[in-house]
Amino acid sequence: MEFVFDMGAHARFIWPAYAAFLAIFAGLALWAWVTAGRARAELEKREKRRERRE
Amino acid sequence: MSIWRYANPAEFMRISGAALPLCVWGAAIALVVGLGWGLFLTPLHYEQGESARIIYIHVPASMLAINTYFLMAFASIIGLVRRHHVSFLAAKAAAPIGAGMTALALVTGALWGAPTWGTWWVWDPKLTSVLIMFFFYIGYIALWNAIEDPEKAADLTAVLCLVGVVFAVMSRYAVEIFDGRTLHQPASLSLDAEENVANVYYKPLLVSIAGFYLFFFALLLSRTRTEIRLRRARALALQAARD
Numbered sequence: 001m002e003f004v005f006d007m008g009a010h011a012r013f014i015w016p017a018y019a020a021f022l023a024i025f026a027g028l029a030l031w032a033w034v035t036a037g038r039a040r041a042e043l044e045k046r047e048k049r050r051e052r053r054e
Numbered sequence: 055m056s057i058w059r060y061a062n063p064a065e066f067m068r069i070s071g072a073a074l075p076l077c078v079w080g081a082a083i084a085l086v087v088g089l090g091w092g093l094f095l096t097p098l099h100y101e102q103g104e105s106a107r108i109i110y111i112h113v114p115a116s117m118l119a120i121n122t123y124f125l126m127a128f129a130s131i132i133g134l135v136r137r138h139h140v141s142f143l144a145a146k147a148a149a150p151i152g153a154g155m156t157a158l159a160l161v162t163g164a165l166w167g168a169p170t171w172g173t174w175w176v177w178d179p180k181l182t183s184v185l186i187m188f189f190f191y192i193g194y195i196a197l198w199n200a201i202e203d204p205e206k207a208a209d210l211t212a213v214l215c216l217v218g219v220v221f222a223v224m225s226r227y228a229v230e231i232f233d234g235r236t237l238h239q240p241a242s243l244s245l246d247a248e249e250n251v252a253n254v255y256y257k258p259l260l261v262s263i264a265g266f267y268l269f270f271f272a273l274l275l276s277r278t279r280t281e282i283r284l285r286r287a288r289a290l291a292l293q294a295a296r297d
Contacts, residue, residue, distance in 0.1 A: 003094055010104040010169050017108045017165045018093065021115075024158045025085075025269065028151060032276045039283040046290035053297065 061138035063282045070275040077275065081268035088262030096255055105169045109251070110259060112162040114266035116184070119159045122152030122270070123187060123215075123222035126194075130212035140278065142208035143285065145215065146198055147277030151270055153191035160184060171237055179231070180238040183224035190218030204285070 007014045059065050092110035099106035126145040133141035163181065164174040175181065194211055201207035224231070229240050251259065 013165045017162045020161045039280040043283045043287045
């Protein structure tokens with residue numbers, strides 16, 4: 001197996017494809033992480049309020 | 055034991071909480087190995103040259119784009135027939151992931167098409183069906199956000215999702231249906247080993263596909279858990295307003 005880093009004339013197509021992959025995957029992961037944190041905080045707040053009322 | 059017990063939000067939260075870290079770590083390892091192997095360690099393709107290295111992103115993204123839509127349609131049918139909220143919420147959670155995968159498939163397809171076909175885009179049945187499917191994803195997400203009543207939103211988006219299934223089917227089978235009249239090549243993977251890409255490209259491709267699917271399941275579990283929490287928070291807010 002030979003390690004290839006030089007993508008030759010097709011580098012201008014290959015690197016943007018992998019950059020698009022990184023951007024979309026990072027975006028989706030970040031979005032899932034941020035919304036999960038917000039939802040957890042919102043639910044905790046509502047549950048604490050309910051406990052205080054009871 | 056019935057499969058429907060997983061439609062119970064408490065049961066779903068318990069099981070998904072245990073499965074989520076496994077999916078995250080599995081995805082990270084498979085993506086690094088599969089993409090690193092495919093990008094840096096596979097030989098030059100005799101016909102397509104270096105541009106064939108885009109296969110490790112384009113094929114898994116395209117598979118997920120189509121299969122996520124089928125999964126949403128399946129969850130929508132279950133939601134409509136059995137009135138399980140987790141099904142509707144899973145479909146809702148899957149939509150942005152499917153839209154992201156479809157966008158990635160379209161972008162990488164254009165980047166692969168330019169050096170191999172000599173064009174970024176053609177109004178080919180396969181490519182056009184994928185583009186329309188992408189618009190259905192966007193429409194589905196927009197409809198969920200446009201309707202305030204979650205029950206009504208769940209029903210209407212499920213119907214919209216089922217209407218769009220025809221484009222998911224076309225995206226999958228256009229090459230076979232329009233035999234010889236599409237620019238797009240047949241599927242790179244098949245149950246018939248002779249139709250697969252050569253072994254040297256096939257193995258890293260399988261690892262990359264596993265990574266994409268594990269990443270998808272990690273996001274799907276995380277987003278469905280988030281939707282369940284938001285639904286519970288909304289119910290508590292309504293209860294507080296009534297008291």
